[in-house]
Amino acid sequence: MSDRVVPQSTYYAVFAALIALTLVTVGGSFVPLSEGWHTALGLAIATAKALLVALFFMHVLYGPRLTRVVIVGALLWLAILIGLTLSDYLTRDWLAY
Amino acid sequence: MATERAPLAHQFDDLAQQHEAGTLGMWLFLATELMVFGALFTGYAAYRCAYSREFEEASRHLNLLFGGVNTLVLLTSSLTMALAIRAAQLDKRKAVVGCLTLTVLLGTAFMVLKGIEYYSDYLDNLVPGLAFEPQKWADLSLRPERVELFLLLYYIMTALHALHLIVGIAVLIVMIVLTRRGSFTPEHYAPLEVSGLYWHFVDIVWIFLLPLLYLIGTHTHL
Numbered sequence: 368m369s370d371r372v373v374p375q376s377t378y379y380a381v382f383a384a385l386i387a388l389t390l391v392t393v394g395g396s397f398v399p400l401s402e403g404w405h406t407a408l409g410l411a412i413a414t415a416k417a418l419l420v421a422l423f424f425m426h427v428l429y430g431p432r433l434t435r436v437v438i439v440g441a442l443l444w445l446a447i448l449i450g451l452t453l454s455d456y457l458t459r460d461w462l463a464y
Numbered sequence: 465m466a467t468e469r470a471p472l473a474h475q476f477d478d479l480a481q482q483h484e485a486g487t488l489g490m491w492l493f494l495a496t497e498l499m500v501f502g503a504l505f506t507g508y509a510a511y512r513c514a515y516s517r518e519f520e521e522a523s524r525h526l527n528l529l530f531g532g533v534n535t536l537v538l539l540t541s542s543l544t545m546a547l548a549i550r551a552a553q554l555d556k557r558k559a560v561v562g563c564l565t566l567t568v569l570l571g572t573a574f575m576v577l578k579g580i581e582y583y584s585d586y587l588d589n590l591v592p593g594l595a596f597e598p599q600k601w602a603d604l605s606l607r608p609e610r611v612e613l614f615l616l617l618y619y620i621m622t623a624l625h626a627l628h629l630i631v632g633i634a635v636l637i638v639m640i641v642l643t644r645r646g647s648f649t650p651e652h653y654a655p656l657e658v659s660g661l662y663w664h665f666v667d668i669v670w671i672f673l674l675p676l677l678y679l680i681g682t683h684t685h686l
Contacts, residue, residue, distance in 0.1 A: 393532045445499070
């Protein structure tokens with residue numbers, strides 16, 4: 368089919384990276400960090416893991432360009448949802464009335 | 465219908481076009497799923513920022529051992545899912561059935577662990593309305609109702625995720641039956657590919673739930 372057969376070693380390498388990143392993120396939660404940094408670190412590692420799963424396991428790297436358009440579009444709508452909501456909630460203290 | 469359904473539906477030119485249309489349709493469905501979970505993540509983000517002290521302290525009380533082990537279980541199930549599709553591309557029917565069965569078993573193991581974790585949360589008085597000690601949190605000079613909000617988000621988000629996993633397990637069981645019947649060939653395995661996309665998406669949701677629910681405070685023990 369249009370999909371290329373990915374070498375087995377690629378899948379194992381991606382899996383090893385996912386496990387390693389999980390250990391790093393769980394280990395990182397034992398390091399005392401100031402407020403908010405655990406969330407930032409956790410989200411950064413989670414994004415890297417999600418990217419690995421999407422690119423290799425979900426074949427985005429090998430698939431048609433149209434798939435990427437759908438993904439970027441979906442993420443754009445998610446960014447609007449979160450961005451506009453937080454632009455309200457996070458700025459309510461700015462004006463005292 | 466007495467006749468076996470042909471792999472190629474009549475509206476497509478060839479199997480390659482049908483395969484591409486099928487996966488694109490799945491990605492569009494996943495985009496809508498992203499909005500479902502996105503709404504919960506948005507609500508989480510707003511209150512995570514507003515009630516950060518309560519959220520971080522409550523997060524520290526969740527059972528990180530269960531959360532961590534379940535992450536490893538789910539990541540492994542994604543590997544076996546990817547290997548199942550690779551085996552289908554290479555026409556190794558036995559390997560497809562084996563990998564899919566492993567994936568189903570790992571998904572089931574996740575559900576069992578999640579159930580035990582919910583029970584341990586109950587024993588730890590972390591279930592608002594059922595087993596919850598407001599005074600314990602008030603003694604830490606935290607607002608108990610904000611802790612309850614975090615815990616409710618934890619239950620709703622993990623339960624919605626678990627619901628998706630149950631659907632995924634059911635879909636994969638159907639795929640095992642179809643594979644054993646010989647419904648798929650290296651030219652026609654789109655249903656497997658599409659089921660895999662769904663399975664990996666559910667995995668990605670959990671990848672984000674782990675840090676947001678379990679890892680926002682500094683832990684001292686597992």
